[in-house]
Amino acid sequence: MDEALLRGLVPGVLGILVRRGADFAAAEDAVQDALVEAVRTWPADPPRDPKGWLVTVAWRRFLDATRADAARRRREDRVEEEPAPGPVPAVDDTLRLYFLCAHPSLSPSSAVALTLRAVGGLTTRQIAGAYLVPEATMAQRISRAKRTVSGVRLDRPGDVATVLRVLYLVFNEGYSGDVDLAAEAIRLARQLAAVIDHPEVAGLLALMLLHHARRAARTGPDGGLVPLAEQDRGRWDTGMIAEGVGILQAALARDRLGEFQAQAAVAALHADAPTAEETDWVQIVEWYDELARLTDSPVVRLNRAVAVGEADGPRAGLAALAVLDGSLPRYAAVAAYLHERAGDTATAARLYAEAARKAPNLAERDHLTRRAARLNADRSDRSR
Template sequence: MGTTPFDPAVVRSLAPDVLAILVRRGAGFAAGEDAVQEALVEAWRTWPDDPPRDPKAWLVTVAWRRLVDATRSEVSRREREERVDARPAPGPAASTDDSLQLYFLCAHPSLTPSSAAALTLRAVGGLTTRQIAEAYLVPEATMAQRISRAKRTVSEQRLDRPGDVATVLRTLYLVFNEGYSGDLDLASEAIRMTRQLAAAVDHPEISGLLALMLLHHARRDARTAPDGSLVPLAEQDRTQWDTAAITEGVAILQLALSRDRLGEFQAQAAIAALHADARAFNATDWVQVVEWYDELVRLTQNPVAQLNRVVALAQADGARAGLAALAELDDSLPRFSAVAAHLHEMDGDLALAARLYAEAATKATSTAERDHLVRQAARLNAATR
């Protein structure tokens, strides 16, 4: 058998299985996760020049040795050594159920969403604390504290309890939506972890989330101009969209929908697929988009989905229909003013639309969004002079 070439993504993908083996052998979650991280660092150092024949077995052996060494250095050495036996030979790979439990544990309801996302990136994604801190634009010490608190919390939880797939999927989607910064592409990491989960578990909502991520990620390059400014969907250059990712996402979605177990991520993916399928913005099947938003609202009662449905309805039935639907929603919703501005512009009231764009800019949650809304207001103000 030949050696395995060094591939950082492959190394990280082995982390949950290795941690599951350690925990199954009796290691505590926090201690086991630290040992796995040390083994990953050693792999990064040595594998490029000396790759192992069996990467997972190598990681298990090194992580277990790190764990035993750490255990022996504790005051409670005797008590812990009764639970953590000395240096067994590498055993068989963890079962699907073992590694799956790590997803459930890292996305435990007792954790805040941000802590769950950070712990998932660390324990399941195999990323270092420094990488995660750089991605979230926070000091490494701050992220280390966040992860340590999360590990202490989940260390008190048992691995043999049923997990909630919906919570895991929301955590992975949160990671995906965090954006891109530094050397770490969180969206790509989320896709990688979701692929891993989909390969281990046959669940239509996991497939729905993977399809949704692929379909959104396919439009990534067209979402911003060279100067970093936002490019709305209607103005995007669709030749920049990744057709291979779209094709894969649609195929995964179709198989999931054929199971007739509709969930929120499948509904969102269906909407994304309709956008991806259209050759131009005006060629979008807006009637079907509205119908899928109806399904999404029925499943989630999510007010953001209700707001997005209003935009689709205006495209399907006209600005007046959209404004009537908008009037039924809470005006404190995020992006309410921006949607109202867009609909009034569609309806021809440019002065009111300009005022609403300016109002929306003061509520924007990112610099890019704020600048886009300011430019929209300026454009309409210039048009009404």
């Protein structure tokens, strides 16, 4: 069973059902039923037209559910006869579904959550992890969002900023390796950039390309995490970097700065440095200042503390860190790194161990644990 194929087909199948008249919530339920049936039957009897098969089965599930619900009986008057099985139109409804999920009646957080679940294919648990809320809370949020857009057709675009946040979260989820959606997010960002003339759309696409260009170097042969400063830059995709930089420069030239353009500028400065030692940290600090002004985000200020530590020394970085909330995600890891650079290896080892316990994924936890162990071993050797 090719799960990647199924994930890629879901948006198109869902879009077809909605365009045929199914409300969003019922359409998603029907598509999920069709996916379950596909997992059960495809290994022994794979269809020649997977998308057409899913559309046919999902549409039948929708009709069955509609007819079985007496409260929805009136909807049958509006439901057309079941289309004959056969090839389905080669129409990509994915972007239209993103805009539906970014409907003005939804809060930004609900719109993002609904899109990640219904179009991106992430589980409720994964979305809850991204928001740092309990899974039950996220499940209720998604259910309410589905009810809100129920009956809304695909002819009312939503908020572009919300769509961009959705794409960014999808990209980050894929980039982490838990769910490989990074390439799909880039594809959708390209489509969005082709139809919407907006510098922040271009900024997001540039940011994705610049990050994705480093993907091959982010892990070692053993699967362990490789920090940016230690990556083999010869493994970076220079063609993708050049494309990202070109898109970013064109966006910045329009003088309508937004947070994705600023983030892309930071990524471009990293990509432009032949070695870690040649990174222009002074400019990176300046871009983080712009980002902080645009977003007032504590996470941005956390990243800025790292950049300050590189540009002005670890003591300056620790001073910038001291004014932030210690409960921020990855605060302990940043503090550990800056203390290590300042020569306080005992504090650094303790903080690396603390950060490892709080790490959001196994790769990061293992990396932080190894750093703590290395510092402790070095201190033990010196004490002998």
